[in-house]
Amino acid sequence: MKRVSWVSQAARIAWKDLHIEGRSREVVYTMGFMAALVVLVFSFAFISGQETTVGPDAVAGIMWVAVLFSGTVALSRTFDRERESEAIRSLLLSPVPRSAIYAGKLVATAAIMFLVEVLLAPLLAALFSAAIWPHALWLGLLLLLGTIGFCSVGVIFSAALLRARSRDALLGALLFPIVIPVLLSASRATAYLLDPAAPDLDPALFWTRFLAALDVVFVVVGLWSFEPVVMGE
Amino acid sequence: MLFPMSSARLSSARFQAGIAATLVGFLLVPLLVANAPLEKTMGIVQKIFYFHVPCAWLLMLSTFVCAGGSLAYLFAGSESGDRLALCSAELGVLFGLCVMVTGPLWARAAWGVFWTWDVRLTSSLLLWLMLIAYGLARRYGGTGGRRLAAAMALFAAADVPLVYVSVNLWRGLHPNTKTVSSLAPGMRLPFFVSLVIFSALWGVLLALRMRVERGQARLVELAIEIEDAEGKSS
Numbered sequence: 001m002k003r004v005s006w007v008s009q010a011a012r013i014a015w016k017d018l019h020i021e022g023r024s025r026e027v028v029y030t031m032g033f034m035a036a037l038v039v040l041v042f043s044f045a046f047i048s049g050q051e052t053t054v055g056p057d058a059v060a061g062i063m064w065v066a067v068l069f070s071g072t073v074a075l076s077r078t079f080d081r082e083r084e085s086e087a088i089r090s091l092l093l094s095p096v097p098r099s100a101i102y103a104g105k106l107v108a109t110a111a112i113m114f115l116v117e118v119l120l121a122p123l124l125a126a127l128f129s130a131a132i133w134p135h136a137l138w139l140g141l142l143l144l145l146g147t148i149g150f151c152s153v154g155v156i157f158s159a160a161l162l163r164a165r166s167r168d169a170l171l172g173a174l175l176f177p178i179v180i181p182v183l184l185s186a187s188r189a190t191a192y193l194l195d196p197a198a199p200d201l202d203p204a205l206f207w208t209r210f211l212a213a214l215d216v217v218f219v220v221v222g223l224w225s226f227e228p229v230v231m232g233e
Numbered sequence: 234m235l236f237p238m239s240s241a242r243l244s245s246a247r248f249q250a251g252i253a254a255t256l257v258g259f260l261l262v263p264l265l266v267a268n269a270p271l272e273k274t275m276g277i278v279q280k281i282f283y284f285h286v287p288c289a290w291l292l293m294l295s296t297f298v299c300a301g302g303s304l305a306y307l308f309a310g311s312e313s314g315d316r317l318a319l320c321s322a323e324l325g326v327l328f329g330l331c332v333m334v335t336g337p338l339w340a341r342a343a344w345g346v347f348w349t350w351d352v353r354l355t356s357s358l359l360l361w362l363m364l365i366a367y368g369l370a371r372r373y374g375g376t377g378g379r380r381l382a383a384a385m386a387l388f389a390a391a392d393v394p395l396v397y398v399s400v401n402l403w404r405g406l407h408p409n410t411k412t413v414s415s416l417a418p419g420m421r422l423p424f425f426v427s428l429v430i431f432s433a434l435w436g437v438l439l440a441l442r443m444r445v446e447r448g449q450a451r452l453v454e455l456a457i458e459i460e461d462a463e464g465k466s467s
Contacts, residue, residue: 156384164375174370174381177362178388181399188403206402214395221391228307229380 009096013104014111020081021112027077032116035070036123038062043127059130060190064183066120067146071113072172075154078109079162088162098227102155106222110144110151117143135193138204142193145211146186152218153178160229182218185211248440255437258430265423272420278342281335283423287431288331289357293393294435295325296360299367300390303383312450315379318386320442322367324435329361352401359396363389 021027042062046054054062082088091101121139125132132139154175161167189207192198262283272279298321305314336354337347348354363385370382 153388157381160377160381160384161374163377164373166373166375170369170373174366174385177359177366178385178392180359181392181395184399184403210399210402217391217395218388221387225307225384225387229377229384231380 006097006100009100010103010107013091013096013101014107017078017081017105017108018111021108027074027112028116030077031070031074031113032119034073035066035116035120038066038069039120039123039127042066053128053130056130056194056196057191059124059128059194060187062128063120063124063190064146064187067113067117067143068150068176068179068183069172070116071147071150071154072175074109074113074116075151075158075175076168076171078105078155078158083162092230098230099223101230102159102223102226105155105159106148106151106219109155110147113147113151114144117147130194131196132194134196135201135204138208139190139193142186142189142208142211145208145215146182149182149186149211149215149218150175150179152215152222156222156226156229159226181214182211185214251433251440252437255430255433258426258433262423262427262430265426269423270417270419272417275343278339281339283427285332285335285339286424287428288328288335289353290428291328291431291435292325292332292357292360292364294432295321295328296364296386296389296393299325299364300386303386307380307383307387313447315383316443316446316450317439318383319371320439320446322364322371322382322386323442324438325364326361326368327438328435329357329364332357333361350400350403352397355400356393356396359400360389360393363392 039062042065046058046062079088082091092098118140121132121143124130154171157171157174161170164170185207189204189211192201192204192207198204266280266283269280269283271277299318302311302314302316302318302321305311306318336357340349340354341347367382367385367389370378370385372378374381
């Protein structure tokens with residue numbers, strides 16, 4: 001029998017999820033709508049009278065809060081599909097290392113979230129005249145790193161909450177305290193990038209590196225603890 | 234005897250000595266604290282320090298004990314590790330509450346505000362929130378709740394240094410972390426005695442709480458045994 005490498009196993013699980021999403025587009029649409037709504041809610045709450053914009057700090061904060069809240073929608077659906085016809089049982093019975101399942105789910109969820117975020121950024125630029133274009137690639141990298149950090153914790157929680165009744169209520173409540181450092185470093189870095197008056201970009205560089213280090217820590221803990229966490233399913 | 238092991242542990246000479254020492258300590262500490270010199274600028278207000286800092290230390294200790302127990306539970310299937318994690322998380326929430334009550338009181342008197350986003354305040358708050366989330370996962374997490382909570386504890390422990398560093402830099406402040414070593418000599422003894430006694434209280438409460446959990450686990454085992462025996466006889 002041909003041995004399949006860990007990477008290609010993970011890639012196949014990710015591909016399977018992306019393929020299902022490509023057919024239904026359910027998560028992209030619901031998450032995207034949710035993200036746009038969060039941004040609009042903040043606009044209605046913050047902007048009044050003749051003002052047309054808010055400072056770069058606030059834009060960065062709004063962006064990351066929108067990512068966090070709408071990301072919870074995507075995460076709660078990551079394992080939801082596996083509940084239909086007990087697909088989770090077949091997935092866990094298949095001779096695939098659990099860490100490959102984790103990696104596959106992480107890649108698929110992060111990819112879907114990232115797609116929505118890339119569409120979200122221009123909306124912010126339009127609504128708040130935020131300067132996203134001068135450092136567009138860097139901003140994209142930040143979104144990617146932040147999303148990976150958020151999903152690396154979220155995928156585990158989503159898997160463990162598969163059979164909990166109060167799943168949707170709990171996911172955000174458990175996830176947000178843990179991912180505060182991700183939110184903090186990502187929104188700090190974004191604020192520096194969006195600020196046209198920033199004297200230099202050293203702080204943004206620092207926070208980007210810090211975020212990358214956070215991702216490494218969270219992904220390692222995730223890969224390592226996924227197996228015992230889902231063992232009883 | 235229903236709980237041969239646990240009652241043996243509780244009635245052991247060492248445990249009783251621990252309780253006695255803690256009680257004596259709580260008689261001793263107020264005297265030491267009352268006799269400690271007054272701080273120059275804050276005066277009597279600074280006395281809350283002897284209560285506040287040990288609670289904050291126990292909040293931190295609880296988080297790491299919780300993570301240690303969770304590690305043993307997740308990777309070695311240790312039931313007692315799981316009980317240890319639960320009990321220390323609960324104590325962490327309790328001592329965290331003490332921190333969150335005494336901290337703002339002290340801040341209001343010393344700085345004029347109830348809350349600032351200072352690094353230690355913010356990190357303690359986040360630590361406390363994580364332990365509360367742990368409790369929520371345990372209580373409402375359904376069948377996977379125990380394993381989920383254990384994973385949370387691991388993430389929380391990994392988070393502690395990251396939270397501290399990120400909050401520190403986020404505020405752009407560099408608070409003096411040498412407060413304890415710069416304590417006036419007269420304050421040092423009451424502080425360390427208070428720290429030890431509070432830790433002893435934590436240990437006693439943990440042992441008592443663990444006993445309840447062990448008893449509950451044993452009760453479930455016995456109920457299953459009785460059901461089995463009834464099933465066989467009928």
